[in-house]
Amino acid sequence: MPPPIAPLRISAYTATTAAGTGKGALLDALRTGRSALTPNDFGPSPLPTWIGRVAGLEAMPLPQALAAWECRNHRLAWLGLAGDGFIDAVLAARERHGAARVALVLGTSTSSIGATEDAYRALDAAGEFPADNRNPLVHTPHSLANFVHHALHLAGPCVTVSTACSSSAKVFATAERLLRLGLVDAAVVGGVDTLCGSVLFGFNALQLVSPEPCRPFDARRSGISIGEAAGFALLERAGGADAAPQLLGYGESSDAHHMSTPHPEGLGAERALDDALARAGIDARRVDHVNLHGTASAKNDEVEAALLARRFPARTHAVSTKGVTGHTLGAAGIVEAVACLLAIETGWLPAMVNSRTLDAACGPQIRLDGEQGEVRIAVSNSFGFGGNNCVLVFGDGAVEGPT
Amino acid sequence: MSPPAGTFFIDGVAFWAPTLPGWPLARSVFRGEAEPLAVAAKRPAPELLAAAERRRAPDTVALALEVAAAAVREAGRNADTLPSIFTSSNGDLGVNDYMCSTLATQPTAISPTKFHNSVHNAAAGYWTMATHCREASTALSAFDASFAAGLLEAAVQCQADARAVLLVAFDVEAVGALRSVAASQGLLACALVLAPSASDRTIAAFEWSLAAGPAEAPAYRSAAARTLAGNAMADALPLLEAIAVDGIPHDGAGALALRLSRSLAMVLKPASFATAAGARR
Numbered sequence: 001m002p003p004p005i006a007p008l009r010i011s012a013y014t015a016t017t018a019a020g021t022g023k024g025a026l027l028d029a030l031r032t033g034r035s036a037l038t039p040n041d042f043g044p045s046p047l048p049t050w051i052g053r054v055a056g057l058e059a060m061p062l063p064q065a066l067a068a069w070e071c072r073n074h075r076l077a078w079l080g081l082a083g084d085g086f087i088d089a090v091l092a093a094r095e096r097h098g099a100a101r102v103a104l105v106l107g108t109s110t111s112s113i114g115a116t117e118d119a120y121r122a123l124d125a126a127g128e129f130p131a132d133n134r135n136p137l138v139h140t141p142h143s144l145a146n147f148v149h150h151a152l153h154l155a156g157p158c159v160t161v162s163t164a165c166s167s168s169a170k171v172f173a174t175a176e177r178l179l180r181l182g183l184v185d186a187a188v189v190g191g192v193d194t195l196c197g198s199v200l201f202g203f204n205a206l207q208l209v210s211p212e213p214c215r216p217f218d219a220r221r222s223g224i225s226i227g228e229a230a231g232f233a234l235l236e237r238a239g240g241a242d243a244a245p246q247l248l249g250y251g252e253s254s255d256a257h258h259m260s261t262p263h264p265e266g267l268g269a270e271r272a273l274d275d276a277l278a279r280a281g282i283d284a285r286r287v288d289h290v291n292l293h294g295t296a297s298a299k300n301d302e303v304e305a306a307l308l309a310r311r312f313p314a315r316t317h318a319v320s321t322k323g324v325t326g327h328t329l330g331a332a333g334i335v336e337a338v339a340c341l342l343a344i345e346t347g348w349l350p351a352m353v354n355s356r357t358l359d360a361a362c363g364p365q366i367r368l369d370g371e372q373g374e375v376r377i378a379v380s381n382s383f384g385f386g387g388n389n390c391v392l393v394f395g396d397g398a399v400e401g402p403t
Numbered sequence: 404m405s406p407p408a409g410t411f412f413i414d415g416v417a418f419w420a421p422t423l424p425g426w427p428l429a430r431s432v433f434r435g436e437a438e439p440l441a442v443a444a445k446r447p448a449p450e451l452l453a454a455a456e457r458r459r460a461p462d463t464v465a466l467a468l469e470v471a472a473a474a475v476r477e478a479g480r481n482a483d484t485l486p487s488i489f490t491s492s493n494g495d496l497g498v499n500d501y502m503c504s505t506l507a508t509q510p511t512a513i514s515p516t517k518f519h520n521s522v523h524n525a526a527a528g529y530w531t532m533a534t535h536c537r538e539a540s541t542a543l544s545a546f547d548a549s550f551a552a553g554l555l556e557a558a559v560q561c562q563a564d565a566r567a568v569l570l571v572a573f574d575v576e577a578v579g580a581l582r583s584v585a586a587s588q589g590l591l592a593c594a595l596v597l598a599p600s601a602s603d604r605t606i607a608a609f610e611w612s613l614a615a616g617p618a619e620a621p622a623y624r625s626a627a628a629r630t631l632a633g634n635a636m637a638d639a640l641p642l643l644e645a646i647a648v649d650g651i652p653h654d655g656a657g658a659l660a661l662r663l664s665r666s667l668a669m670v671l672k673p674a675s676f677a678t679a680a681g682a683r684r
Contacts, residue, residue, distance in 0.1 A: 002564065045510060100615045100667060109522065113499070120503040120580060129583035139584040141494055141523055141544040155615065155666040159552045160544045162494075162523035170541060174556060177563040181408055183613055197506040202518030204511070252486075252539035254531035260519040271537055385519055386528025388540065 001274065004281035007246040007395065008176060009238040011186075012089035014080065015231035015338035017325040018052035022083035026335075027342050029324050030350040033370060037213040037225050037326055037354075042195045044121075047204055050213045051195060052227025052326025054079070069147045071115035071138050073108070077148060077192045080230025089234050090152050090188055097185035099155035105174045106145040106160055107167030107191035109330030109384075112138050114196035144192050156184050162330065164384030165293075166252075167191055168231065169333025169392055173250040175235050190232030193330040199226055206260060208297050214327070216294035216320035217301045217366055218355040224295045227326020231334030233341075238397075245341050248377070248393040249280030255387025261299055266307040268389045269381065273311065276391040282377060285313050287393075289343050289378040290365065291336040294320020294352075295327050302361050304381065309363030317373065318365040323354035333382040333390065340378035340394045349373050407610040409562035410674050414604040415478030415596035416646055417470040419447055420631055421589060426473065432627045433647035439627050446590060451533040459516070460529065463495040466573045466592040467526035468533060474594035475569060479604050482534035485596065486560060487569040489527040490543040490553025492635035493577070493585055495520065500579035526571065549574075550639040551661035555669050557597050558611050567598040574635035588633035593643055601676040607646045608674040609659075618660035618668035624648070638662065642671065 014022055018036035019029035029036055037050040057075045061067070066078070081087050094102055116139045119129040129139075137143055142160045149158040157178060161170050168191025175187035193199075203209045203224060210223035238246055253275065255268035262269070277284060290312065292304055301320075308318050321339050328335050343349060351370035358366060380392045416426055421443035423429040431437035447469035448457050457465070467489060475482045493499075498521045505513050519525070524542035531540050545552035550572050557570035573592035577585040601608065623629045624644040631637055638661060645659055660668040 047511075100613075113503075116499070116581075116584075117503050117506050119583070120507040123580055127580055129580060134583055136584045136586070137546070139581070140492065140546055142492070142546040142549070146546055149664065155664070157552070157555060157613070157667060158545065158664045159556065161541060162544055163527070163540075163542050164522045164524060173539075174541070174559075177559045180563050181559060183408055183559070197510055198502050198518070198521065201506060201510040201513045202502070202515075202521065205513040205515040205518050207515075252541070254527075254537050254540050256483075256531045256535050256537050258532070259525070259528050260515075268537055384524070385522045386524040386540075386542075387531060388524055388528065388542075 001278040005176060005180065005249060005279045007238045007248050008179060008235045009244045009246055010341060011234045011236050011244055012086055013233040013338055013341055014084035014086045015229060015335050016054060016080040016083050017229040017335055018054055018227055019324060021079060023338055023342060026338065027346065030321065030339065031348055033351045033353050035213055035323050035353045043197055047200055047209065048211055049209045050225045052225060053195060054228055066151055068135055069138060071112040073112040073114065073144060073192055073194045074147045076194050076228060076230045077144060080192060080232060086232050093186040093234055099153060101156055101185045102154050103156045103175055103178045103184040103187040104145055104149050104154050104158045105171040105187060105189050106148060107171045107330050107333060108144045108160060108162055109164050109167055109193050110196055110198055111141045112143045113198050114194055115139060117197045163388040164386060165329050165332055166382040166384035166388045166390040167330040167333060169382035169390035170252060172247055172392055173252055176250065179235065179237060187235045188232060189235060191331040191334045192230040193328055194228040195226065199329060210296060213354045214296035214322055215355045216296040216322055216352055217305060217359050217362055219357045219359045221296040221301060224297055225326040227328040229325060229328035229331040229335045231331055231338050233337065242397055244397050245344050246395045246397050248395045249276045251275030251391045253389045257387050260385050262303045262383060264303065266303040268387055269307055269383055272389040272391040276393050280393040284311050287312060287316050287377050287379050288375045289349055290316055290318035291339050291380045292318055292320040293381040293383045294322055296322060301359060305359060305361040305366060308365045312365045314364040316365045317349040317367055319350055319352040319367055321350055323352060336380045337392055340380050343375045343378050344394060344396045347372055347374050407612045409558060410608060410610045411558050411561050411597040412601045412605045412676060413595055413607045413646060414598045414602055415474040416606065417473035417594040418643060419466060419470050419592045423627065430647040433625050433644045435625060461495040461498050461520050462575045462590060463491065463573055464526045464529045466590055467571050468530055470592045470594035471530055471569060471571045474596050478596035480567060480596060483536040485567055485569040486538040487527060487530060487540040487571065488543065488553050488557045489571045490549045492544060492546055492549040492574050493587055494523045496575055496577050496581050496585055500581050504579065548638060548663050550636055551663045551669050554661065555663060561597045561599050565599045567596060570595045570597060572636050572639050587635035591631055591634035591636045593639050605676050608676040609671040610674045612670050614668050614670045615666060617665055618662040
C-alpha cells in the first residue's frame with residue numbers, strides 16, 4: 001500500500017456540462033434531479049440515442065487572438081474556463097507563484113478529433129485537408145492542453161493524459177506528484193471532451209449506446225448516453241485546514257483483462273480504491289458519498305455494484321450522475337470530481353436521475369433518491385477502456401489525519 | 404536553474420526503428436561502430452501477443468510491446484511489478500485514418516475492435532493485459548515534446564514513489580489524408596526502465612531538473628539519428644545517443660536539455676553510480 005500523501009487544497013473548480021455553464025448549473029440539475037439529456041441531433045446522420053449536448057457552442061467562436069485554434073473542443077474549453085471565475089483564479093495563482101511554477105495537466109479522450117472528422121468530409125481534390133482546417137496544432141491529441149497553455153499564458157509543465165474515460169481523473173495524480181516533489185507550486189487540472197462521430201458511432205459499434213436516456217444501475221438499463229463537458233480545478237499545497245475542499249488521495253490501476261470490458265470481479269477497480277484510501281489515510285467506513293462510474297452499461301454497473309456492496313458501509317450514499325450529464329468520457333473524471341466537491345460544499349446527496357428500479361446487484365449504498373446530509377469525505381470512480389482505473393478521494397478541508 | 408529534483412538510474416533500454424531494429428545495433432550505430440541496416444526491417448512481431456493478435460495489432464501496439472518487453476527483460480524485472488508510462492505524439496495514425504475515413508463514408512460500419520484500438524492508451528491496455536500487470540499505467544501526449552513529457556512523468560513517479568517504472572515512447576508514419584497535418588515519418592520506439600537507485604543492471608544515471616527558457620534544438624550525434632529526425636518521437640534520440648556512449652551528452656556542455664514546452668526544459672546531467680561487480684558495462 002502507498003503511504004499517505006499531504007492533502008492538496010482545491011483553490012477553485014468549475015464544470016460546464018449539458019446542464020449549463022459553471023458549477024451552479026450542475027448543482028441546480030443535481031438538486032432538482034433534472035436530466036440534461038436530449039434526443040441526439042449531432043452530426044449529419046444522427047443515431048437514435050440521447051446525448052448531453054452543451055447548447056450554443058456553434059455560435060461561440062473563439063476570441064480573435066485564439067482563432068487559429070478553432071474547433072468545437074476548444075470552444076467548450078474556453079467556455080468552461082470562463083465558468084465560476086476560473087481564469088481569474090489561475091491568473092492570480094500565476095501571479096502568486098510565477099508562470100513557470102504552475103503546471104497544466106489536462107485529460108481528454110478524443111481531444112479535437114471532431115475537427116479531423118470534419119476535414120475528412122471536406123477533403124480537397126488532391127485528397128488533402130481543406131485549407132481552412134489544416135492547422136497541425138488542432139489535429140493532435142495534445143491540442144487541448146496546448147491551447148489552454150497558450151490561452152492562459154502558462155509556462156510550467158504541460159501534458160495531456162489520454163486514457164479514455166479515466167483521463168481527467170488521473171490528472172489529479174500526475175499533478176499531485178509534481179507538487180509533492182516541489183517542481184511546481186500550483187497545478188491546473190481538468191479535461192474536455194466534445195461530441196464527435198468517433199465516439200457516437202464507435203460506442204454504437206460496441207452495442208453500448210442506449211436508445212433512451214441512460215439509467216445507471218437500473219435493472220432495465222440499456223447502455224450509455226454520451227455527453228460533452230469541460231471541467232477544471234486549481235490545486236495548491238494545503239497550508240492547514242481552511243474552507244477550501246481538498247484532494248486527499250488517488251489510486252490508479254490496470255485491469256489487465258480486456259480492452260473494452262471491465263474485469264468481471266472488479267479486481268483492477270478495487271486495487272485503485274485500496275490505493276486511493278491508503279493515500280488518503282482513511283478507511284472506507286468514513287466515506288459519506290461515492291460518485292460512481294455508473295455508465296449504465298450492463299457490465300460496468302454489475303461489477304461496480306458488487307464492489308460497492310463488499311467495500312462500503314450501508315450508510316454511504318452512492319449514485320452515478322451520468323443520467324444528468326451523460327457519460328462525458330475523457331471529461332467524466334473532472335465533472336464527477338466537481339460533483340463530489342459540490343456534495344462536500346452543500347451537503348446535497350444527489351438522486352440517480354432517470355433510474356427507476358435498482359438492479360438486484362445493488363447493495364444499500366446505491367440510492368435512487370437524493371437527500372440532504374453532511375459530506376466530509378467523497379470518493380469518485382473513473383474506469384476507462386484498456387482497463388484503466390482511477391479512484392479519487394476528496395475531503396472538506398478539515399478531515400483529521402489517518403485513522 | 405533549480406537544484407536537482409532527483410536522480411534516476413536506467414536499468415533497461417530498448418529501441419526499434421526499421422533500420423535499427425533493436426538496441427544492440429542502435430547502440431553500436433550511435434557509437435559510430437556499425438552501420439544501420441541497408442534494407443529496412445518490417446514492423447516488429449512482439450512475442451507477447453498471440454499469433455492472431457500479432458497480425459491484427461495496430462503498428463503502435465506492435466512497436467510499443469516489442470520495446471517494452473525488451474527493456475524489462477534487460478532490466479531483469481518482472482513486467483507485472485512496474486507502473487508504466489506510455490507516450491506518443493500522435494497515437495495510431497493508421498487507426499485514426501480508418502476511423503475518420505469510415506465516418507466520412509459509412510459511419511455505421513465502424514469496426515468495434517478498431518474503435519477500442521483508437522484510444523490513446525491502446526498500447527498501455529494491451530501491455531498490461533499481455534503481462535498481467537495491474538499496476539498503474541498512463542498514456543500521454545505533448546505534441547513535439549512527447550518524449551520529454553513522458554520522461555518527466557516517469558522520472559517524477561520514480562522519485563516521488565521510490566519505485567522503478569517503465570517508460571515506452573513511440574510514433575508511427577502518417578498515412579492517408581492525415582499527411583496534410585501530421586508530418587511523422589517511419590516507425591520509432593524506445594523504452595526505458597527507470598529505477599530510484601543503482602543496481603547491477605544500471606547502465607546510465609542522470610540527475611534531472613526543470614529549467615526555464617526554451618531548450619536548444621536537439622543536437623544529434625550520429626548521422627543515423629539525423630535520418631530518423633522526421634519521426635514525431637525524435638526528441639528521444641539525443642538521450643538514447645547519450646546512453647549509447649555511457650551517459651555522456653554530445654555537445655560537451657555536460658548536460659542534455661529536453662524541450663518540454665516553448666518555455667521549459669528538462670535538464671539531464673550524467674550522474675555517477677557505483678558499478679557493482681556484476682555490472683555489464
